[in-house]
Amino acid sequence: MSDWRYRLAEQRGTLLAAGLFLVMFVIYVSNHPAGFTANVVQTAANKGVLLALVAMAQTMVVLTAGIDLSVGMIFIFTSCLASYIVIGSTPLALLGIVGVLVAGLACGALNGLIVIYGRLQPIVTTIATGSIFYGIALWLRPQPGSSDSFNSDIADFMTGQLPGGVPVSLVALVVIVLVVWIPFRRSETGRAVYATGSSEVAAYMSGVAIRRAKFVAYTLSGLLSALGGLYVTFITYSGEASFANGGTYTLYSIAAVVLGGVSLFGGTGSAIGAIFGALAFRTIGDLLFVFDLEPLWQPLFQGVVLLLAVCIGAARLFQVRNRLDLFA
């Protein structure tokens, strides 16, 4: 096999993100008062998985050279919905979970249809639909709360530990990658998404099914956001229509995607990289607690780290070969 260099180059962003996460996590755990225990890992995993799922959702759309500013709002909306319909006995609650996921799919499909057939720019479309999703979330949950018969058994299981201390949320994330991402990446449609993101015109000229590719990407993005929304309800037992949270998750998802080596220009990167980007980003935020810094300085610290990490990763200045390349 002589193509290993090519394969390595293809996975460079993912590997860098994984490395960054490992370094951050080792620093975090080695300075944590409790050390490397199952509980520390469980808490970190639960928090990390939320952002990882939303970052995966963002990746889907970014791969098509679009951007989805509504992922955070789908996340909020499905979380509010889950606090209503994941109720009662376990079979009934499982049906509710399916309902939540279908709602997420529908949100993503709406984005896709407007972008494809309305021919509007993704960034503007998702600003507008994000407002709609947030409105529905607010209608469901004007005040934060939860249904009386919320099925906390499923929630406890999904956020708990397996025998041996492995956090279930991490297993769930791996399952989602195996069931959603890997088949997508290997499918014809997955190829088409990468082709569309690289050059939409060229893909069109070669007969790639652009519309189907975009539709699948947006719809899967909605599904992954809904999985994130489901998880936040599992953790908090409730739904909250918080505009600030929705905005934060949207912005952090973009940051995580960039940290994970996914190009905002489309066509390059992997959802697995975005997951490591999200986990690394979360760990950076947690580092402050273990170092006992003033909590007030946390946003500044997080901002500066984000600025440095993201800028070094994204600056094209260091990649250009000649001056005209700058303006490509």
Next chain:
Amino acid sequence: MSAGPASASASRLPAALRRIDPAVATAFGCIVVLLLLGSLYSPEFLSLPYLLQQLKVASFLGVIATGMMIVILLGQIDLSVPWVVAVGGMMACAATAHGESGHILAIPFGLLCGIALGFLNGIGVAYLRIPSMIITLAINAVAQGLMVAYTGGFSPQDSASAAMRFLATGDTLFGIPNALIVWAIIGAGAVFLLTRTTFGRAIYAIGNRERAAYLSGIDTQRVVMFAFAISGGLSAFGGVLLAGYASKAAQAMGDAYLLPSIAAVVLGGTSILGGRGSYLGTVAGVILITLLQSILSVMQMEEFGRQVIYGVVIVVMLLLYGRERLLR
């Protein structure tokens, strides 16, 4: 440009009508329709005091959207608006607390802080070639961190200077609000800048194709950097006015201005891809969004309904005139 049937029918129109951008005309048409619909609900909507009040509220968004428009014309975007607005308001109020000279320097100091942040954005985009979506996001996070560390996470106690309150709430000429006059001056400046200076023409040229602009001798990097500095300064000025309006600055005062400012610019017919758009359109977009929000709240529409209608209106209006060309 393939505009076969459209140009044939347009050539029958008088020259004065032909020059009107259909997007701008539609946006102004929608304003009239909104006012008429509102007047069916209550004749108050057509009264002069109500309209002046709306224009006063619109001028805060108008000042911020002016900066956003300049950046969007370049084909970039400025996501740092929320906290640059807050920096402008808070720093101006902070300067006010420093006695006599502070009172005089309050407004320039707030502006200067915004311009500095804008320069950082501009250097990142123009010279380091970081995608604007990322660097402005990161600068937003840093600005938030600085302000949280400075204020301790609470609303600062310093109040706005008399000059700030005068600009935002007073009225001098025939009851015309000062804020509206300020917006008119800034708007006139923007129109002059965009249509009558080489700097303005360079902005349009870069928005169309930066490479071609560079090859025709424009120092594109400097233009981009200054455009972001202007945007930062205008965002901060919006913050100064808002702080004057409320008599003090608050933590999340800029959050409500990011998406509306983008929506206003795009509703006014400016292409989000850059290079195309007129300031008159942005004026129409700003008034449209302000009126929509105001009428919905006067009708005692609940917040969730306002969010949904707001999103739907943006999508529907863009479907009327903001569509991309079909790929063929």
